[in-house]
Amino acid sequence: MRHFGWIVAAPVAALLLAACGEEEAPVSASPSDPPASADPGQAYTGFFTVLENAEHGPQLCSVVAESFPPQCGGPDVLGWNWDEAPNVTSESGVTWGYYAVTGTWDGTALTLTEPPLDGAATSPVVPDGTVPDFTSPCEPPAGGWAVVDAATATQAAQDAALAHAAEQPDYAGAWIDQSINPASGQETPDEGAMNDPTQLVLNVRFTGDLERHEAELRAIWGGALCVSAAEHTEQELLEIQEEVLAELGDQASGGGTDVTTGTIVVDVIVDDGLQERLDEQYGEGLIRVSAALRPVGS
Template sequence: MTGRWLVIGVLLALATGCGEASSAPERRTPEDPAALPTEVPGAEGLVRSTEPVVVSDDGSGPMLCFGGISFGDPPSCSGAPVTGWDWSAVGDVSEDGGQRWGSYVLTGTFDGTTFAVEEVSQPDPEPDEWDFEILCPTPDGGWQVEDPARSTQDDLGAAMNTASGLPGFASGAVSTPDGEPGPDDPAQTVFSLYVVGDPAAAEAAIREVWGGMLCVTEVERTDDDFEQMQGEVIEAEVPGMSQVGGNLDNQLEIVVFHDDSSIQRWADQVYGEGVVVVESNLQPVG
């Protein structure tokens, strides 16, 4: 999910129907488990960073930051040496206390220990990308406010607080009826709520405080499930990880600097296929 929705229960950036509520997905112990790499896997051929990466140089040489970034001026981080780097050619360089750094889109090769740069470009302004979908069918006659007197900003806040306290709460988001980013007017807002268990019971609880548009969808994993898995993944020290947390597809999403599918195989064997999705920043060119 990308875009600027107000969302409850989403990714953590690493800077340093009816049913019963689920427990966290059981960790599997396969007879021949896929090993979690101890280092960031190397890439074959030419690759490009799909998201900007920080390159920093404290005087010992340029370093690409993909883990343990401490944001500030200047940043400190761990990562990999960069070859073919020319500070005079990249533009938009910050300097402080003898350290230089900047954020760039890199193209080159990565063998797991060193990034050999072939092309450096400035990040484009982030485009407005909307891929959110309201999962409930559009009601007959279109989306309508049920009770205008209980459709204020305070009422929406009360609905979110109530939702986050439900035993089967997974996540929530607000949008327009067309799935566009949440409007300023709560009366034009659809509150999408994802729960484990009985959607009707969750809807009844929200309706006690919210008279606006509402979509309640049953999913498999709660926010507590994701919190437990998130902690396990952080403890496992997935190499090159920059973000981890639940997404609106009810999956645990792990963002890493590069994955050659070995991290995804590990996650599939530990949690089952489709529970965890690993997103690699580096992607093949062409």
């Protein structure tokens, strides 16, 4: 069943993350250290917008600006020939397209070993592991999720509850579970129906004293409510995210956090052993490395 939901960024950035404790395990290498060894003959594959403009030749886009024509930057792709690329678009001196690319990686650039393929025709609809599961982790109450006080099952009450939660020192994030909304099963759900505060489960996480937090939130919010435990506060996770991205520098193309799992996601072009090094430094499962280029055959 398809579940609709969203991360709550209401009065605070209730966006996601998980961090380590106060003590860090000793490590033999920094995450930004180069890999001990690399196979120059290893082929990698991935899906990218490839773009060329007056400032640079063909590059694999790390992030694409929503403009027309688009703008982006990223590693160079060597051996590229637009005449061999399908579905090419050119406008105002910019040439681009979305492709499945395969080649070897030298740490800074991809050298094609195969002609590019149409990315839209070959890429998976949903990349594995990238979509949060907004399902509430609490057991539904007897009779199922329901409004307990219609007078406070309003958008204003929901906002007030989120504001109160975010003020707590052990706040770990919040999100909305839309799975109980009948409109969520529709192919094109009505926006008004999907924003109905009586047809959602408000999820809030803290690192301790869940009974107190639930009682305080219940006094504010009359809709369905799930209060669950987290290992790390939102602030701890944000600090870890900033630390990791600062250490990685240009090695990381981006990053973010997932409040539903309490984890950090770090985006890189190639995982050259980074996942193993981050697991050693911060603990296994806290940080997930998402590599845009994956080894062929893996």
